[in-house]
Amino acid sequence: MNPYYLGIDVGSVSTDLVVTDENDTVIKKIYLRTCGKPIAALTHGLRILRDELGDIQISGAGTTGSGRQLASVIAGADIVKNEITAHSIASKKIIPDVRTIMEIGGQDSKIIFLKNGVVCDFAMNTVCAAGTGSFLDRQAERMEIPIEKFGEYALRSKNPTRIAGRCAVFAESDMIHKQQTGHSEEDIIRGLCEALVRNYLSNLAKGKEIVGPVMFQGGVAANIGIKAAFEHELGLKMYVPEYYDVMGAYGAALLAKKKVKKTCKPTAFYGFENAFNEFETRSIECDGCSNQCEVIEVRVNGEVRARWGDKCGKWSNLSVAV
Amino acid sequence: MKITFPHMGDAYISVKVLLDELGLDYYMPPVGSHETMEIGIANSPEFMCLPFKKVLGDFINGLNNGADTILFGESGGQCRMSYYGDLMQDILRSMGYKFNYIHFNFSHLTYKEAARNLGPFLTGKSKLSVIKAAVNAGWTVFAVDKLYALSRKIRCREIKHGTTDKIMREFEQKAQTVHGFKNIHRALTEARKELKHVEIDKTFEPVKIALVGEIFISSDSFTNLEIEKKLGNMGAYVHNTMGVSEWIFKHFIKYMIPFNRRDKSIEAAQPYMHTDDIGGHGIYTIGNTELLSHGSYDGIIQIYPFTCMPEIIAQTTLGEIQRKNGVPVMTLILDEMTGETGYITRLEAFVDMLRFQKEQKYEEKNQKEPIKHPKLKHVS
Incomplete structure (x- = not known):
């Protein structure tokens, strides 16, 4: 039986799963909306994988994304890694000499710089989510344009409108104002794309040199309007990889393979059947000291599988017993 | 009263x-x-x-x-x-x-x-008792900082995960409940002894990170979301340039010395900021970043509270220092809205990055050596 590897990326907007084979080729990718229910999205994804791939042998599993800890408890993972590392590993696999990786997801955006194949600098958006996928989603919804068509609209514009892109709230009111003064939809959308690109570059890449090859990934990379605006602003070609929307999960699968090969241990993955269990989470406020930690508890079929969130280890150590 | x-x-x-x-x-x-x-x-x-x-x-x-x-x-x-x-x-x-x-x-x-x-x-208190109290308090400041410095050294090398945290937590609990110099002194000595007995991996080489920035956030583990602990448990050695003892030294002891030499870190900051004071501890942030990014540390983290003016000024120079010295500098801004998940992600990614860089440096060294002395090897 051939060994396969599973990568899981539980993000704020999407939950992605990728299965790779021994040659690091993507066999199957799944992109689901998290919809605020990470466990439901993850188990749904695992069930789809089982239905479509049959009972294949998963030799290693890795998780990443903001829900990586939860995902590792639910699915069982050999490695739990942050998104920066996962994305850089995945991108390097596709373009070995990649120098800059731009990733724009649902709630966060990041820029990663590499030198000689090693990450040498990175930045993530800090206090503001303007210019990320959720904001574009919202604007598309408001203008009643399907998000998939957003980029096409932008490319049709000859004379982009200038939109204030510093802050999502102000950008929206500026857009409404421009609509009311009679600018065309196309011009406004292109203006918005350009504003977001300006905001991204001044927020994350300030004072940093962007050298090619540049890779552009994350859900927003599907938007040809944003891609064009980046290329125009930077004067560099942006490479959008085939699996641009699941690069984090792909990276997690690669990391899992590396980890399993190194340790030679059987995988911690609970198997696809596990996805049919009943999962339940609850939070407890510990009153043991003035820290008042919020402890999260995950139960599988009524039994405690894990607890975390406490500073002192009083609760998280209990989970070992299960 | x-x-x-x-x-x-x-x-x-x-x-x-x-x-x-x-x-x-x-x-x-x-x-x-x-x-x-x-x-x-x-x-x-x-x-x-x-x-x-x-x-x-x-x-x-x-x-x-x-x-x-x-x-x-x-x-x-x-x-x-x-x-x-x-x-x-x-x-x-x-x-x-x-x-x-x-x-x-x-x-x-x-x-x-x-x-x-x-x-x-x-x-109603004798001069002697006042001086004694002040000296004991002063001694405690430095002893406590030394204990925390020791814990940072041990934590990243400990074999059984969480041992250092447990000792320090017990010490903190004692320090909060016991009274008087004698009891605090005893708690300090016990904690130091226990830390020295923690089993450590002596061959492990941690990545070294220096912490610079605003003094309150840097030294307050509650508001900085236990950055020292988090980095230590990721296998990084942390040197905190800001601490209470540092503060006491700068503001009390240095004032008592009539002959005052200019601070080393202020001196080092001069090429980037032609002044002795940009408010708060901003000038020390610049100076320490410059001083510590010449090989002694693998990376530097600047940490400050949202809207801190001196540190915002200092931050503008850090990119230049990073470009010049080649040591990565990451800035973390904290306030009451900071999400811990995003914070951990950044710390983890930073430590990962430094570790990969370090591994690559070692690999390069190992590859170069046989080429450097091929004859020597042949003779032996």
Whole structure:
């Protein structure tokens, strides 16, 4: 039986799963909306994988994304890694000499710089989510344009409108104002794309040199309007990889393979059947000291599988017993 | 008369020693309490920095618990135009509290002023007992900082995960409950002994990170979300350039020495900022980043509270230092809205990055050696 590897990326907007084979080729990718229910999205994804791939042998599993800890408890993972590392590993696999990786997801955006194949600098958006996928989603919804068509609209514009892109709230009111003064939809959308690109570059890449090859990934990379605006602003070609929307999960699968090969241990993955269990989470406020930690508890079929969130280890150590 | 004082990292241990030894009545607000911080946030201007809000919360908690005298020291400078301590007093008075406010501004404190402020506390106490209390408190400051420095060295190399955290947690619990110099001294000695017996992996080479930035956030593990612990448990050695002992040294001891040499870190900051003071500890952030990015550390983290003006100024130079010296610098900005998940992601990614860089450097070295001395190898 051939060994396969599973990568899981539980993000704020999407939950992605990728299965790779021994040659690091993507066999199957799944992109689901998290919809605020990470466990439901993850188990749904695992069930789809089982239905479509049959009972294949998963030799290693890795998780990443903001829900990586939860995902590792639910699915069982050999490695739990942050998104920066996962994305850089995945991108390097596709373009070995990649120098800059731009990733724009649902709630966060990041820029990663590499030198000689090693990450040498990175930045993530800090206090503001303007210019990320959720904001574009919202604007598309408001203008009643399907998000998939957003980029096409932008490319049709000859004379982009200038939109204030510093802050999502102000950008929206500026857009409404421009609509009311009679600018065309196309011009406004292109203006918005350009504003977001300006905001991204001044927020994350300030004072940093962007050298090619540049890779552009994350859900927003599907938007040809944003891609064009980046290329125009930077004067560099942006490479959008085939699996641009699941690069984090792909990276997690690669990391899992590396980890399993190194340790030679059987995988911690609970198997696809596990996805049919009943999962339940609850939070407890510990009153043991003035820290008042919020402890999260995950139960599988009524039994405690894990607890975390406490500073002192009083609760998280209990989970070992299960 | 009942005194209360605000928290800043582990400073409470030595303040307790001082007040216990002087035999004064006091109330200490709880260490690391979300509840007191919430009160501070609710009563502060929104764009004030987190340290201000936290300190104000401690004051309110103290006054609500029977204290009538506030003891507060600030290093002043240009931080919030030197209006920091006064604004706090104004807010508390407007809330209707009546109290005695003893406010030291250490950047222009005279002995006369200190004596006048402290006079009422010291009536009936011999000069010798006062000096003894001050010396013991001073000793505690440095001993506590040394203990934490030791814990940082041990944590990243420990074999059984969590041992160091357990020892330090027990020490902190003791330090908060016991009284008097003798008992604190004993707790310190015990913790040091235990730390020295922790089994460590001596061959492990951790990535080395220096912490620079605003002093309150850097030294206060509650507000910086335990950055030292988090990095240590990821296998990184952390050197904190900011600590209470550093602060005492700069603002007390250096003032007593008549012959004053210019600070090394201020000197090092000159090529980037042609001045001795940009407010707060901003100039030290620049200087320390420059001094520590010449090979002694693998990476530098600047940490400061949201809206901190001096650190914003300092941050603008860090990109230049990073380009020049090639050592990565990451900036973390904290406030009460900071999500811990995103914070951990950044720390983890930073440590990963430094480790990969270090591994690559070693690989290059190993590859170069056989080419360098091929003949030697052949002979042997």
